[in-house]
Amino acid sequence: MIYLDNNATTRVAPEVFEAMRPYLGELFGNPSSAHSLGRTMKQAIENAREQVATLIGAADTSEIVFTSCGSESDNWAIRSVLAAQPSKRHIVTTLVEHEAVRNVCRLLESEGYEVTWLGVDEQGELDLDELRAALRPDTAFVSIMLANNETGVLFPVNDIGRIVGENSEALFHVDGVQAVGKVPIDLENVDLFALSGHKLHAPQGVGALYVRKGVSLPSYIIGGAQEHGRRAGTSAVPNIVGLGAACKLAHDDDDHSRIRNLRDRLENGILKQIRNARLNGHPANRLPNTSNISFEYVEGQNILLHLDQLGICVSTGSACHSTTHESSPTLRAMNVPYTAAQGSIRFSLGRYNTDEDVDTTLNVLPGIIEKLAAMSPYDQELHAKT
Ligand code: PLP
DSSP, X not given: OEEOBTTTOOOOOHHHHHHHGGGGTTOOOOTTOSSHHHHHHHHHHHHHHHHHHHHHTOSOGGGEEEESOHHHHHHHHHHHHHHHOTTOOEEEEETTOOHHHHHHHHHHHHTTOEEEEEOBOTTSOBOHHHHHHHOOTTEEEEEEESBOTTTOBXXXXXXXXXXXXXXXXXXXXXXXXXXXXXXXXXXXXXXXXXXXXXXXXXXXXXXXXXXXXXXXXXXXXXXSOHHHHTSXXXXXXXXXXXXXXXXXXXXXXXXXHHHHHHHHHHHHHHHHHOTTEEEESOSSSBOTTEEEEEETTSOHHHHHHHHHHTTEEOEESSOOOTTTOOOOHHHHHTXXXXXXXXXXXXXXXXXXXXHHHHHHHHHHHHHHHHHHHHHOTTHHHHHHHO
């Protein structure tokens, strides 16, 4: 299998697996228990908290709260900021957020909140003047991602946080789920920051929310006093230990210049060999592992299935609903034409990809696209264009 879908999820690293192993065996206590086994578990959580804080540059370990996933972290941040300041009914976010933010904001809109949806240009970048103009005295929070999950385009969260701070009293939440472990994190102007274990070689089912010291965030899950009263529920110690170990691995062994070289070779090879291929997203201001390429006039879903038959895993950039055939909101916001958005494929590389993976993909993909283009009802337009 050639796995080029690392933005969807990643394989648990062997180092992470080994760190977790004792906590799936003899170390099984409840970290809230007062006996020595419980205290051992509690110590493991605090160790992991330190590892997460170190990777993202949090000033204090108390700023890290463990959750079950990135979506929980995003939901908690947004819902609780609003609950803490009920008189403020305005929200600023972007049209290209992940569903974990976008759908919460859509729901809030239906509940009567006013949402300003910032657009992006054709390369997926924000206009910071538009952000500045959107901020108001009743803006409760601004939620903007650091790295886009589909295109990998990076938003300048440090500048954004500064603008938010200078022009409003809103809190600034960053969805950092796709960025952690791939690019350096700068929390200087950030109040809240979501991350998720399974995007950086920890297991699925664990995430964290960074809550800047001084920001008071009501609990989202009510119950016991775990996580210093900020998130109830018995801690998932093996997963938390895994997240800590994954953060340590990303901190000590940053593999991203190698991954960037592999990604660039794959991308350049595709764009050179395949006539109807075009890159979606800014060519430079991007995650080092992500390449979103449209194959015009060809269905992305068909490309995915053909690659899958050869053991190559990718994603379609168009969350193509079988009935509506809607293309992805991110690509739509970037004004990617429908015929290109429908044929977009996200290649996302990772720690375990090799040169052979790139060679094999470059060997088989042109043939697949040629075959599908020949079957396309738009084939004549395709030939007319090239
Ligand atoms: N935010 C972004 C940018 C994502 O890419 C994802 C997952 O794909 C999430 C949030 C949700 O994270 P999780 O799968 O841990 O709930």
